[in-house]
Amino acid sequence: MSFQPNSPEARDVAYHLHSYTNARSHQQDGPLIIERGDGAYVIDNSGNRYLEGMAGLWSAGVGFSEPRLAAAAARQMEKLPFYHTFGGRSHGPVVDLAEKLIRIAPVPMSKVFFTNSGSEANDTVLKLLWYRANAMGQPQRKKIISRLRGYHGVTIASASMTGLASNHDSFDLPIANVLHTGCPHHYREAREGESEAAFATRLAAELEQMILAEGPETVMAFIAEPVMGAGGIVVPPETYWDKIQQVLRRYDILLVADEVICGFGRTGRMFGSQTFDMQPDVMVMSKQITSSYFPLSAFMINDRVFEPLADESNRIGVLGHGFTGSGHPTGAAVALENIAIIQERDLVANAAETGGYLHARMGGFADHPLVGELRGVGLLAAIELVLDKPARTAADKPGQLGKYAADRLFAHGVISRPMVDALAFCPPMIVNRSDIDGLIDAIGRSLDETAAAFGIAV
Incomplete structure (x- = not known):
């Protein structure tokens, strides 16, 4: 991948050693540059908007733009x-x-x-x-x-x-x-x-x-x-x-x-x-x-x-x-x-109520051929991905399936985190049902696209 001279991406690759990143492949792939936040969403330096499905690092409970x-x-x-x-x-x-x-x-x-x-x-x-x-x-x-x-x-x-x-x-x-x-x-x-x-x-x-x-x-x-x-x-x-x-x-x-x-x-x-x-x-x-x-x-x-x-x-x-x-x-x-x-703002209750809605909506994926297990509590959720449901196994290379699905989610405007072959979700506690509906739509499309890529009929 080539970077524009003196761009944030080029300077990052030149000077920045990242946490939890393959340092060698990062020199080729470069970073995602996030420029600003808007509630439960973040916007990159190309203007793309993402639901931050991990609240950053499990942490931005009140979102990314709280003026108080x-x-x-x-x-x-x-x-x-x-x-x-x-x-x-x-x-x-x-x-x-x-x-x-x-x-x-x-x-x-x-x-x-x-x-x-x-x-x-x-x-x-x-x-x-x-x-x-x-x-x-x-x-x-x-x-x-x-x-x-x-x-x-x-x-x-x-x-x-x-x-x-x-x-x-x-x-x-x-x-x-x-x-x-x-x-x-x-x-x-x-x-x-x-x-x-x-x-x-x-x-x-x-x-x-x-x-x-x-x-x-x-x-x-x-x-x-x-x-x-x-x-x-x-x-x-x-x-x-x-x-x-x-x-x-x-x-x-x-x-x-x-x-x-x-x-x-x-x-x-x-x-x-x-x-x-x-x-x-x-x-x-x-x-x-x-x-x-x-x-x-x-x-x-x-x-x-x-x-x-x-x-x-x-x-x-x-x-x-x-x-x-x-x-x-x-x-x-x-x-x-x-x-x-x-x-x-009673965000603890929102985590319980909106989290319950998230888990109910995710329950619709239980019969998807890639879904081995749905789990979570409150505004914590995970989808365990498998290629063989009875055997509970994924691809030969651990993490390959999870990464592909997370990349498809990213393409649909959701930042998630693959944990080996499980997709993790931990959105800001300010999310509402509309945000969850958008997340569920992106998950559904991503699962279908991932299944097609791995030769699994949906």
Whole structure:
């Protein structure tokens, strides 16, 4: 592909190393340059308009053109553009945001720690839990259990907790003391004839077996997303979380809920932990906390976690951890305004109601020859694509089918994300039924075109 000299595409290829991109093929293909946003839609530099079916990166809950967030950032920039939270310093927006988060938490929480991304937040959680183990005189209790296909970030520690091979290959990951148990995807992981309830029972038993094999005295925490996001929008079986939490309570193991995608309304409740009746000790938040208008993340901890941390910092004299941008005043101001918009406009209810409409409309594709499974909750949805329904198999090359279908969706004005051979959808929480109707129309055409390309009769 040739690029116009000095065009944004040419300069991008010349100077920019991209995230989650084949760096070599990018030199030939170049980027899509997005110039502006319009509600749930984005417009590229050629004037093409797309429904942003992934809310950017699961994150622009209020869409891409909310003036109240821009105004909140501008006001704070003019008043106090930056300050830190080291050494007992603070400022109004971070005080207000910490109080707000504790008040809306679905279970009793004690303190909030602020970071800049979900990866940093999960990395810090692991580090502080190691600190806590030492504070409690349990230096051997340093292991954390995550899940295959779970996603928790890309720093060295958070990528280790992530259960995806692409985040480990050639990075010398995962690090020690990070373990992975089974993925709760019934369609792909259940044994033949195994019911969802039996599948959930088996996964809980396998977790317990892992804990016993490692030694319960060495396992400090279990980290998981209420609904798996980057692993393919995996909604766990109905009894899964109840059974998993019974195992954790039996061995006094902390539960860390990664709410980076699920938090702030995505599942049709304010937090995914509410949707699945989870009782976490730690809750990690990012993305929709500011609708990603400003980099900000946070995690809440209960007293069970906080008190040993406080004791140890008192013994040493300092809690020797923090980031320059932790609790950034502009980010905190944007987050407060963003949460206010979510509550005032009842976007959580919209995620439930419009999400229900999305799933009902998607149900019309159940008999399509390419559709193996339809799954999701709230405004999270996925279509598992197959070429052979009984065998549940796609093309010989994993991801080939999903990429082709996503490219056809893009041609019809929808930005989606293929997760191997599943099409993922996570539109902004401001979408309405008309937006969903347009999405369904594009999906239908894309599925038919993909079937024709792979020689499947519709």
